[in-house]
Amino acid sequence: MQLAGKGNVAGNQDTIFDVAIIGGGPAGLSAGTALARALRSVVVIDAGEQRNLGAESVHGFLSREGMRPRDLLAAGREELARYGGSVASGFVRSASRDGDQFMLALDDGSTRVARRLLIASGIMDELPDLPGVADRWGRDVLYCPYCHGWEVRNQKIGVLAADSHSVMQALTFRQWSPDVTLLLNDALELTPGQEEQLAARSVRVVEGKVQALEVRGDCLTGATLDVGRTVPLDVLVVSPAATSKANMLQRLGLEPAALQDGPGSRLETDESGRTSCPGVWAAGNATDVSAQVMTAAAAGLRAAEAINADLVLADTRHAVEAARVPAGH
Template identity: 50%
Template sequence: MKKYDVIVIGGGAAGLSGAMALARSRRSVLVIDDATPRNAPAEGVHNYLTRDGIPPSELTAIGRQEVIGYGGEVVSGTVTTAGRDGDFTVGLADGTTYQGRRLLVTTGLADVLPDVPGLAERWGKDVLHCPYCHGWEVRDQAIGVLATSAMALHQVQMFRQLSDDITLFLHTAPELTEEQWEELAARGIAVVQGKVEQLEVEDGKLTGVRLEGGNVIPRQALAVQTTVRARANFLADLGLEPTVREANGVEIGTAIPVDARGATEVPGVFAAGNVTDPMAQVMSSAAAGLMTGAGINFDLITEETRLAVAARSS
């Protein structure tokens, strides 16, 4: 079995950027990707300088070719196991195994959507979550914000920057304070109480939000808060588990803890991108992958220097 210096698990922006840094440092690198990126439903990647609006699949296709151009390898597959006996061994769903001296985990997150009929079908189109990722595309439209936690108050203010026609659907959010009511009123944000029953869709487009009782509020776009889950179950056998992350006291999901170099608590296992930072966008994930790849290269150099000194002294 061929042994790689580094196995990169996940072929998105973070993984490919890390692989690029390592391949350009003449490391043997294998990228394993299951082609199920979080941003697959989106039409384009935004806030990625010089590539704004590029389809996600096109961005990663270009990245793969660049990594391959420097001698890196890319294979399709889903990693289901990871173990260590000196070196790391990763197993794929089809039974294939690979060995590597280091692991770089860049598998990203999975979004758990609010349980509202019709919402999942519109996800990534006119049901959105991030004003920076998709806000410009719905500017000046009739935008709704579905509140499932106190984070909706932050989100609704961000989307208010993009349109004068904003409605906050309280749905299952905690009761608002007097100060919060005042802030919403001051910004001209309409508030609708009661639970949302379903989304109304006509001709493949969102047209409204139906409340329990049947009242429909016309909307062209709906922002939601998702709960995110780190896609890293295969790390359990290495003793590495995702931890809960919070923002403003609200649980937003799970992620893999890393230090400033991208190193996890398990020696030799590194991680970067959304799997470590739920708030990271594509460009910041790419930057994190680059820096972590550089850190892995120096980690290997440190090990190789130590072994060379020991061999010279023996």
């Protein structure tokens, strides 16, 4: 095999990249661009299933406020290509180690080989099993107040309880609207202290199991309870389980760990994004399920710096070893 050169489109079976990045969202593209600017050969393998594609716009990203998610990704790909990075479309089915290199098998039967690996594959939101939720996800069924709070300010907001964290969700969304209802959904029994907090902030509490969403003219209008009552709503806040999409790492002995504060899983790393598997880093939602677009991009940059430093040391070790070999040997 030959080392990848600058300007490769996506590499081939005989190409060895410095770094392969699984996932072409903000974390992956940020890392890829930084590594390409460091004159590293980089391939970003992207399945095109970014978590926020269903949202209308990006928020919390300085200078990119309100930008469409697809436009942000297109701009990121353009920047990556400008510095010689490459993109391959597809799913990574498995990852394995061959000496000091990683072999990635894609769903189209092709492979990619790299010296280092960055996992930026994100997470999958497992939504509540409630009719209508999946269809409205990212529009008027939401999760993050910092992503969507401004857009739904002063509207009728319902919080679908899943566990005790739902109380904090209701209190937080109260910052954006005086009309907040906590739907207990037979999933939560409030403590006296929680009842006091909710009452003090004028958050209504409604008992009963939510059976369905009421939609009129492609707009959410309410949530129907098992007793037949409908609670008027403009927005429903849910708590999806954030499940890691890094199952391709099993052959490397790297398994996602369960979240400590809710359902879901993630990859565990140190501050630089380094995992317990030598040569493998992770960034973005793959390791921080609450990371927003800007923080995911920042994590990608931090991981890229750590990966390049690791490669610098490896290149230096090889150079020292080569210099110690007497001439003619």
